[in-house]
Every structure is written in C-alpha cells, then in structure tokens.
Amino acid sequence: MRLLILGGTVFLGRAIVEAALARGHEITLFTRGEHNPDLFPDVEKLRGDRNGDLDALGGRRWDAVVDTCGYVPRVVRASAQRLAEAVGHYTFISSISVYPSVPIPGMDESAPVGTLADESTEEVTGESYGPLKALCEQAAEAAMPGRVLNVRAGLIVGPYEPTDRCTYWPHRIARGGDVLAPGSPDGPVQFVDARDLAEWIVRMAETGGAGVYNATGPGEPLTMGQLLDDCRAVSGSDATLIWADEEFLLGAGAAPWSELPLWVPAREEAMAGFSAVSCANAIAAGLTFRPLADTIRDTLAWDATRPAVPELRAGLKPEREAELLAAWRTSR
Numbered sequence: 001m002r003l004l005i006l007g008g009t010v011f012l013g014r015a016i017v018e019a020a021l022a023r024g025h026e027i028t029l030f031t032r033g034e035h036n037p038d039l040f041p042d043v044e045k046l047r048g049d050r051n052g053d054l055d056a057l058g059g060r061r062w063d064a065v066v067d068t069c070g071y072v073p074r075v076v077r078a079s080a081q082r083l084a085e086a087v088g089h090y091t092f093i094s095s096i097s098v099y100p101s102v103p104i105p106g107m108d109e110s111a112p113v114g115t116l117a118d119e120s121t122e123e124v125t126g127e128s129y130g131p132l133k134a135l136c137e138q139a140a141e142a143a144m145p146g147r148v149l150n151v152r153a154g155l156i157v158g159p160y161e162p163t164d165r166c167t168y169w170p171h172r173i174a175r176g177g178d179v180l181a182p183g184s185p186d187g188p189v190q191f192v193d194a195r196d197l198a199e200w201i202v203r204m205a206e207t208g209g210a211g212v213y214n215a216t217g218p219g220e221p222l223t224m225g226q227l228l229d230d231c232r233a234v235s236g237s238d239a240t241l242i243w244a245d246e247e248f249l250l251g252a253g254a255a256p257w258s259e260l261p262l263w264v265p266a267r268e269e270a271m272a273g274f275s276a277v278s279c280a281n282a283i284a285a286g287l288t289f290r291p292l293a294d295t296i297r298d299t300l301a302w303d304a305t306r307p308a309v310p311e312l313r314a315g316l317k318p319e320r321e322a323e324l325l326a327a328w329r330t331s332r
Contacts, residue, residue, distance in 0.1 A: 001020075001025045001026070001063045001064060001205070001206055002025070002026045002028070002061070002062045002063045002064075003020050003025045003026065003027050003028070003062060003063065003064055003065070003066065003202075003205065004028045004029075004030060004057075004060075004062040004064070004065040004066070004083070004087065005017060005020075005027065005028070005029050005030070005065070005066045005068065006030050006031075006050065006065065006066065006067045006068060006069060006070070006079060007029075007030075007031060007067075007068035007069035008027075008029040008030075008031065008040075008066075008068060009029065009031060009035045009036040009037070009039050009040070010035050010036065010068075010069075010160075010162065011156065011160050011161060011162055011194055012068055012093065012153075012156055012194045012197065012198060013066075013068035013069070014036070014039065014160060015158070015160075015194040015195050015197070015198035016066055016068065016198040016201055016202060017029070017040055017043065018195075018198070019195065019198040019199045019201075019202045020202045021040075021043075023202060023206075025202070027040070027043045027044065028043070028044045028045075028046060028060075028062065029043055029044070029045045029046065030045075030046045030047075030048060030050075030056065030057060031045065031046075031047065031048075032047065032048070032049050033045070033047050050069075050070075050075050050078070050079055051075055054078065054079065054082050057082055057083065057086070060086060061086050061087070062083075062086060062087045063087065063088055063089070063205075064087055064088060064089040064090070064091065064205040064206075064208075065083055065087045065089070065090050065091070066091040066093070066201060066205065067079060067080075067090065067091065067092045067093060067140070068093050069093075070092060070093070070136050070140075071124050071129070071132060071133070071136070072122045072124070072132060072136070073119070073132065073135040073136050073138070073139045074122065074139075076092065076136040076139045076140055077139035077140075077142070077143060080139060080140045080142075080143035080144055080148075081143045083144075084143050084144050088147065088208065089147050089148075089149070089205055089208050089210070090140055090143075090144050090147060090148045090149070091148075091149040091151060091201055091204065091205055092136060092137060092140045092148060092149070092150050092151065093151050093153060093201075094133045094134070094136065094137050094150050094151055094152045094153065095129070095130065095133045095152055095153055095154075096152045096153065096154050096214055096216065096277055097129055097130035097133060098113040098114060098130045098131070098133050098134040098137070098152060099111050099112075099113060099114065099130065099277075100112075100113070100114035100130065100131075101270040101271065102270070102271055102272070102273040102274045102277060103269060103270055103271075103272055103273060104272065104273045105188075105272070105273040105276030106273065106276060106277075106278045107273050107277055107278060108214065108277075108278040108280070108281065109152070109212045109213065109214055109281060113130070113131070113134035114130045114131035114134060115131055115134075116128060116131045116132070116135070119135060137150040137212070146210060147208070147210055148210055149201075149204050149205070149209055149210050149211065149213070150211070150212045150213070151197075151201060151213055151215050152212065152213065152214045152215060153192065153197060153215050153216065154190050154191060154192055154214070154215065154216025154217070154277065154279075155190065155191040155192070155216065155262070156191065156192055156193075156194045156197060157191045157192070157193055157194065157295060157299065158193045158194040158195055158295055158298060158299055159194075159298050159299055159301070159302035160194070160302065161194070161299070162313075163313055163314055164312040164313040164314040164315060165257070165258075165261040165262070165314045165315075166191060166261060166262070166299070167299055167303055167312065167314075168261050168312055168314050168315030168316075169227065169228060169231055169261065169262070169315075170231045170234070170235065170296050170299050170300050170303070171300070171303055171312060171315075172239075172315060172316075173228060173231035173232050173235055173237050173239045174231070174235035174237050174239075174300060175237070175239070176237045176238045176239045177238075177239060177240070178239075178240050178242050178325055179228070179239045179240065179241055179242065179321075180242055180244055180260075180316060180321050180324055180325050180328070181224065181225075181228055181241045181242060181243045181244070182224070182243075182244065182246070182249055182254070182256075182260040182263035183224070183243070183244075183245065183246045183249070183263055183265065183266065184224070184225075184243070184245075184266075185223060185224060185225025185226075185228075185241075185243060186223050186224075186225065187223060187224045187225075187263070187264075187266070187275070188221060188222065188223060188224075188275040188276050189222050189223065189224050189227055189262045189275050190216045190217065190218075190222070190274075190275045190276065190277060191216060191217065191218075191262070192215060192216045192217040192218075192289070193217070193289065193290055193294075193295045195290070196217065196287070196288060196289050196290055197215055197287075199288075200215070200282070200285075200286060200287040200288070203286055204285065204286070209285060211281075213279075213281050213282040213285065213287075214277050214278060214279045214281065214282060215279060215282045215287060216277060216279055217279065217287070217289045218289045218292060219283065219288070219289045221276070222292070224262060224263070225241075226292075227262070227292070228241055230292050230293055230296055231296055233293070234293050234296040234297050234300070235296075235300060242325060242328065244324065244328045246265045246266060246267065248327075248328055248331060249265075249324070250265060250267075252324055252327055254316075254324060256268075258314055259314075259315065259316050259320070260315075260316065261314055261315055262275075
C-alpha cells in the first residue's frame with residue numbers, strides 16, 4: 001500500500017510510520033520539516049505547509065492518507081479536498097474530547113459532540129479543541145463521503161509521549177519514596193498505547209474501514225490503583241502510595257489532569273464517564289492492546305534516554321508534592 005501521512009514525525013504519527021513500515025508499506029511524509037527532520041531517512045518526505053502550501057501533493061496518487069495533525073476545519077477541508085481524487089481512503093485522528101460531557105460510563109459514538117457559537121474560530125483552546133475536532137471530522141467526511149475513518153482517540157501513552165501526562169506516573173513511582181496518589185485506588189483510568197493505536201489505524205487503512213470510532217483502552221477496566229501498583233512492580237520501586245481524597249486535594253488547589261494526570265474528580269458529574277468511554281466498536285474492528293507492563297517498561301526505558309531536565313511537563317513538581325503530603329498528614 002502507498003500511504004501518505006500528514007505529519008508522521010511526532011509521537012502517534014511516528015508510531016504509524018513504524019507500524020506501516022513493519023507491514024511493508026511504501027510511505028510518503030508531508031511535513032513542514034520542523035520536528036525530527038532526520039527521522040526515517042529512507043522514507044520519502046514532501047515539504048509544505050497545510051496552512052496554504054499543498055503544492056507538493058499535486059500530481060501524485062496514494063492508496064490512503066492518515067491525517068495526524070488536523071486541528072482547524074479549514075485546514076482539514078483543504079487537505080481532504082486536495083486529496084479527494086488522489087487517495088482512496090482518509091483517516092483523520094480526532095479525539096474523545098469531541099464530547100462536551102461524558103456523564104455516564106459506556107458512552108459510545110452516538111453521543112452528541114460539542115459545538116461552537118462561532119464555527120469560523122481557529123483559536124485552539126481547552127474549550128474549543130473538542131468542537132473544532134468534531135468540525136474537522138465533518139469537513140473530511142464532506143470532502144470524501146463514505147471513505148473517511150474518524151478515530152476519536154483517548155489519552156495516548158507510551159515512548160515519545162510529548163506531554164508527560166502519562167510518563168509522570170512511571171517516572172514518579174520509579175523515583176520511590178512517598179508518592180501522593182489522587183482520590184481512590186478504585187478510580188477508573190483509560191488510555192491507549194500509541195503503538196497499539198497505530199497498528200490498528202494502519203490495518204483499517206489497508207481494508208478501507210470507514211466511520212467513527214472511539215479508540216482508547218486498555219481492553220479490560222483499569223483502576224488508578226492497579227496502574228500505580230504495576231508501575232511499582234515493573235520499576236522495582238520501593239514507593240509508598242499515599243492516597244489523598246479528592247475533597248482535600250481540591251481544597252488544596254491540586255489541579256486534576258495537569259498536576260495529577262489521569263485523575264478526574266468524582267464530583268465532576270458531567271465527566272463521570274470520561275474514563276469509561278465505550279470502545280467496543282473499535283475492539284470489534286480489531287483494536288488490540290499489549291500488556292500494561294510492556295507499556296510501562298518501554299516508557300521507562302525511553303524516559304531514561306532523555307537528557308536530564310529539571311522537571312516534567314506535567315505532574316506534581318517535587319516541592320509541590322512535598323507540600324501537599326505534609327498538608328494531608330496534618331489534616332488527618
């Protein structure tokens with residue numbers, strides 16, 4: 001299969017290239033050349049800018065395209081329209097953030113998506129990100145009806161994860177000592193290894209699978225307690241988990257998701273099902289998941305290769321964690 005990838009040098013895009021190469025496909029990357037330009041030296045690279053310069057795509061044909069980096073409907077529309085006669089299949093990487101609320105566990109793709117009062121806005125914020133992704137899905141489908149796979153990905157984890165939202169927990173547990181753990185050990189969590197998602201996307205492109213799919217994991221329900229216990233087991237850490245309840249954490253100003261990745265407070269009723277979205281359709285279509293221990297082990301191995309930095313991009317800073325632990329002990 002001749003596969004065009006819009007992006008392809010950062011995290012999920014990188015994993016898609018690796019999965020496609022492993023399956024013997026011929027790859028072309030279309031990028032601005034700003035991120036990891038030396039990656040995949042034997043892969044064809046076309047240079048351009050999706051925001052107005054698609055000339056390098058002219059006069060070419062591919063079997064399928066994967067759009068890993070579309071955030072604004074105008075840009076996705078332009079790419080899809082330009083490629084409508086040049087490819088047979090279009091995969092758009094969307095997000096489960098298209099859902100403005102997830103009040104109950106098990107919500108599927110039929111749930112309503114978010115909307116914007118001004119659909120012409122191109123400012124990507126925490127509030128506009130999801131609705132813009134939904135509009136991008138619609139733009140791709142309008143340009144190539146019946147030939148689009150919209151992948152509503154959940155939190156994506158694994159080696160090369162750029163935000164550190166999930167790298168934080170293996171990294172912090174491996175460091176040992178008293179670790180502040182949020183809420184309840186029974187709190188649900190969901191995420192998908194980038195490599196599992198990438199392999200499924202490539203297989204779906206091979207078969208021309210179309211439609212809308214929630215795509216996160218793992219395959220069986222997972223709790224925060226299980227995740228942190230597995231981090232401890234894989235790393236061989238002596239970490240002691242100190243579970244602080246959400247009333248204390250919120251009262252102390254601890255920020256869910258950014259300071260304490262994966263934690264969604266139970267009192268946020270509109271998001272009660274955020275970590276229990278149904279991915280049954282994607283699983284039925286072949287999405288599979290590697291063991292959690294493998295993801296943790298590989299994430300730690302990659303993390304160990306990074307240049308030493310004073311702090312991760314997400315998670316509690318050491319002094320902030322120490323402050324919260326001391327306050328929690330005093331409150332008991």
